[in-house]
Amino acid sequence: MGQVLKCISPIDGSVFAERDTLDRDAAFAAAARARAAQAEWAARPLQERIDLVMAGVAAVGAMNDEIVTELARMMGRPVRYGGEFGGFNERATHMAGIARDALADIAVGEDETFKRYIKRVPHGVVFVVAPWNYPYMTAINTVAPALIAGNTVVLKHATQTLLVGERMARAFHSAGVPEDVFQNLFLSHDVTNDLIAGRAFDFVNFTGSVAGGQAMERAAAGTFTPVSTELGGKDPGYVMDDADLDAAAETLIDGAMFNSGQCCCGIERIYVHESLYDDFVAKAVEIVKGYKLGNPLDPETTLGPMANVRFADEVRAQIAEAVAAGAVAHIEKFAEDDGGAYLTPQILTNVTHDMRVMRDESFGPVVGIMKVSSDDEAIALMNDSEFGLTASLWTRDVARAERVGDRIETGTVFMNRADYLDPGLCWTGCKNTGRGGGLSIIGYHNLTRPKSYHLKKVTG
Template identity: 70%
Template sequence: MTKMIQCISPVNGRVYAERPALTLAEAEAAVARAKAAQPEWAERPLDERIALVKAGVARLNEMKPQVVEELAWQMGRPTRYGGEFGGVNDRTNYMSEIAAETLSPMVVENSNLFERRIEREPHGLVFIVAPWNYPYLTTINTLAPALIAGNAVILKHATQTLLVGERLAEAFHAAGIPEDVFQNVVLDHHVTEELIGSRAFGFVNFTGSVGGGAAMEKAAAGTFTALGLELGGKDPGYVMDDADLDAAVDSLMDGAMYNAGQCCCGIERIYVHESLYDAFVEKAVDWVKNLKLGNPFEETTTLGPMANRRFADMVRSQIADAVTDGATALIDPALFPEDDGGAYLAPQILVGVNHEMRVMREESFGPVVGIMPVKDDDHAIAMMNDCDYGLTVSLWTADSTRAARIGRRLETGTVFQNRCDYLDPALCWTGCKDTGRGAALSPLGFHSVTRPKSYHLKKVTK
């Protein structure tokens, strides 16, 4: 019996899309086609591969109205925000610009006696397991460099964003990238794990939960398959005594609430120097009260539903537990009438929180943030590091030297000063602790989708 994979829309709770999952035999056939097509793709000139990838992204841009509407139905993001095209374009363009230099051989010697160099060689077949929260951006982070570097790619998208892989394949194939070189597939967990366990791929990039990352590692155990894992986050902001208070409130609260809080590097906990704490909290509450929760297709909506009711229920339980344990919720849910026990969830600010509470330790991935006062930098550093995750931190101060000094003591992948919730394609996107391992974007992103090969060529026999 064919297994159907269903996307339940958070907008109205109905089945928005469903597709049959491939059987193991069908998935193995897709892998075989990709591996057969990859050598010819890798033989194409680099400039040609770059041009085709950029043309694929250009085709995707032409589909913007359809893509934006589908995203709202699939995962609830308000249409007013227009999709993810800015980031997709910027990241593709940057990785295209640095490809020639990054992928060029590292020449150690080229003399009349020896030629010694290190080249970057594609893994062969790259498997992308993409998440639903930023479904185009997270895919393009690996898809663009993998194809540019000469790999074939198989993409498995999240159930919640079933149609994203189809749109990417449609756009890239229309641009001229061979259908076997880039394939979108629908797989269940069992078939996914079977493929990884059989060494079907040279590199697997997974973005998702810590549990999902553990499942990937377990499936790959003993295969020595290279893995890139971007997992959970509990990213903190720290507002120092010399911070621009208004700018800090605006950026940090946007970082906490945008996309209904469903951001890998969203702000989930905020520490404020005690001298600014009361003012920060007051301004933060006013900021959140200006949000408009509602139908993502309405122009006035700034906060749509969470992607799935079970995600909203988990955040509700974190908030309820925190209040039971002594926290104070500052936002009256009555201000947000869509909070009906379904996927629509009122935003919340919690004070009186501590690190014994789930909401300050577990990933929330929803529109809730806890705010705590701290007495000095050492106190803030201890609080920020008291976490199982390490993706980004956001430091608010007028002193860059101070920010860098604090940053060196933080267990994290990226240190921001006076900004948050942002990916710079020129910098490595990475994490530590339970956030995972690996690198995307920057020259190191190309290193992830290739492997080094050394050449030691002796030109004489004596």
């Protein structure tokens, strides 16, 4: 028997959607259909696959008015922000545009005796396990290039955003992508583990928690199935003495608070040069006091509830522990803070790395701000983390940003911006953020395998 997955709306705690999971036999049958369909899909001309994928993307865009409200109900993002189609389309469009060059044969040499080259060939069946915080954009990072490269795709979406995979599959099928080529499945953890351990898939892409990534790797142990993981972060911002103070405050605080702080590359800790520290903190507090916490269906709301009460409870616990240890909380409790999913955004100072709020992933609307006196001090603090996804550097000096960036243990270095995923760059991390790389030409290389051809010509 399967289980019942329930999406609990953070707006009011009601059950917004529920779906039955597949039992083990049905799940393996679905994976087998994906495998059977893969060779024919890969044999289609590249341009045909690109056109079908982009038609699927457009079909998702046509649903956007419904999607925006649906996302608010499922995970709490305010409708005023208009959903995710802009980034969804940008990423798919970029990957479609670079596909021909990224997947082209690598010529090694040809003469009258030999022809040698390396092809990029699809893995086969790609399993995408997507998170709830940016459910469309994180999924398309892999779904679009995997399909374009000739793989078939099985998508498993987070329970909190239960309807996203269903909508994506419906859109892509309506555009002409065969049903067995792109499948959305509702799966329990146990059946998911059985599928991975049973070699139902040829590549696994997982975005989520460290514990979830570890579970994926354990399931794949001994199968030699590649597992690509992006497991979140504790991303720092560093405001140098020559920074544009207003721009730094506006961007870093938005990066810390947008989506109620539930961003993989959101800013979770900020280090500010002592010469700008007081002014930065004052501006940060002013910005946060201007937020409107409330029902995400209200177009006036700028900060919605966290996606789940247990996520908010963890953030409250980190804040309370920090304050008990001497941190200063600058934001008084908002009237709309109900002790549940609706949580007051918080700025903390007098924080140290002994506090969990500066060490553990918060994934909520809280940020700690520390004073530093030098690049060396800031670098040491930025690297004092088990995570390594992005870092945001604020300076007018590009060379200085490059020097500092070279010393930071992170997957991406931003200068004078934050919390953005550029599809032309490899989205990757280090340490407990996981390993792998999505988007860019490297994303295609990870979703294919090299196959070498060494062809000796008959000359006599």
